[in-house]
Amino acid sequence: MTLIDSVVDKQALTLTFVTEFTAGVERVWQLWQDPRQLERWWGPPTYPATFHQHEFVEGGRTKYFMTSPEGEKYHGYWDLVTIAPPTSVTFRDGFAHSDGSPDPELGTTTGVVTLEAIATGTRMTIVSHFDSVEQFDKMAEMGMVEGMSSALGQIDAILAA
Secondary structure: OOEEEEEEEOOOOEEEEEEEEOOOHHHHHHHHHOHHHHOOOOOOOOOOEEEEEEOOOOOOEEEEEEEOOOOOEEEEEEEEEEEEOOOEEEEEEEEEOOOOOEOHHHOEEEEEEEEEEEOOEEEEEEEEEOOOHHHHHHHHHOOHHHHHHHHHOOHHHHHHO
């Protein structure tokens, strides 16, 4: 498994995942840049993602949905804030209504992804920043830690293909 560490820091309102891969930085970057590759790992294995819009440029928007085992669709979006290929991307991550419009009920989190070359390949760090303790607690209650951990566990197979 590629997950090296996960840190839940309620005081700082952050959730951090550190993963390492034997692939180079450019190859790992493709996992974010290519929506077909994102679909293969974004979301837990039992909630596969479908990306129907992926404007991977600063100021762009990505829209997707995850499908539950029962067929229910859970919509989300990213507003891409900064992109520095191939080492970092920052995005606002939120839930959406079925028409793709933002659902403000749970607010948004800010995701910061950094990729760095290491002796064995690439270290990817994802830090989610929350706006409040209430939002943090709600996301934890929804299984964000477990979901993201299992999602990240799918990447090695993609890189090996």
